[in-house]
Amino acid sequence: MRNKIKVVSFNIRSDAARDGLNDFHHRKAYILDKLAAERPGIIGFQEITATMQDWLGRYLPEYNFVGCGRSATYDNEYNSIAYRRDILELHGLDVFWLSPTPTVPGTVYEEQSDCPRICVASLLKHKQSSQPFRFYNTHLDHIGQVAQAKGLTQILNRISQDQAVRRFPVILTGDFNFTPSQPQIKVVDQYPELALKDLAAALPTTCTEYGRRNDDFKIDYIYVDAETAETAEPAVVWDECHEGVYLTDHYPICAQVMI
Structure with missing residues (x-):
């Protein structure tokens, strides 16, 4: 039996940013209303604190949030997964750093920015x-193209290893910080055994910087x-944009999948 699940990848933009009219305290009511209306089964957040x-969690009690912060002390930004506890149950969880030492919190690749990255x-x-x-x-590095490729390779290696133990349906969400026209995306082609398809491939753009960009900038x-x-x-x-x-x-991206 297959069950329909609404999946969302949502870079929510950290509340530490100074965005004037679009500061988090101005956006939060709209975010809450949207999530309450859409009721996705699972959300992959990036930049959440x-x-x-x-x-x-206080205003959406039907969701469980799992994950931790990316720093050496498990704080800073999270890549939390939020899932609806009425339809889904958690059977396993792991957080690893995108670095040569994935079990050491806060570590990075040599070619990376100062920001640790996790999956x-x-x-x-x-x-x-x-x-x-x-x-x-996940949320890949925002500066280093080599670090982006290494991080994506590390994630796909992990998925391949997990699938070698036992094959299950796979979903990968994230802000990759590069577009489909950039060479880093070719890393996905190096894993034909996974046969991953991007459900957002037809979208021309996913990041507008609050409407300031009007070019094709699809990075989610x-x-x-x-x-x-x-x-x-x-x-x-x-x-949506409210005044x-x-x-x-x-733009948060949303897809319906059958599991």
Whole structure:
């Protein structure tokens, strides 16, 4: 039996940023209303902080949030996964750093910015399903192209290793910080055994910097395995704007998948 799940990749933009009209305290009511209206089954957040997560958890109690901060002391920005506890249950969780020492908190690649990067790997199961699925969420480096390629390679290596133990449906969400026209994306082609497809491939842009960019700047992705892609609906953007106030500086992307 397959079950429909609404999946979202949501770079929520840290509350530490100084964005004037689009500061988090101006956006938060719109974010809450959108999530309450859409009720996604699972959300891969990027740039969420502990205070933002606490606030969302308080007003969206039907969600569980899992993950930790990316720094050596497990704080700073999170790549949290939020899932609806009424339909999904957690069977496994791991956080690893995108670095030569993935189990050492706060570590980075030599070619990377000063910002540590992480991937949250989870094993979830729909309560009406007989088997789980793998869900990964990440946010790659914003400066180093080599670090971006190494980070993506590390994540795909991990997915490949997990799948070698036992194959389950796979979903990978994230802000990769590069567009599909850049060479880093070719890393995905080096893993034909995973056969990952981007449900957001048709989207021309996902990051507008609160409407300031009008070029094609698609840097957010929802990858799924080929079998899941066969019945999935293409991703759409949440592009609401309320008198100059956006949900975030990216368009959150949303896709319906059958697990």
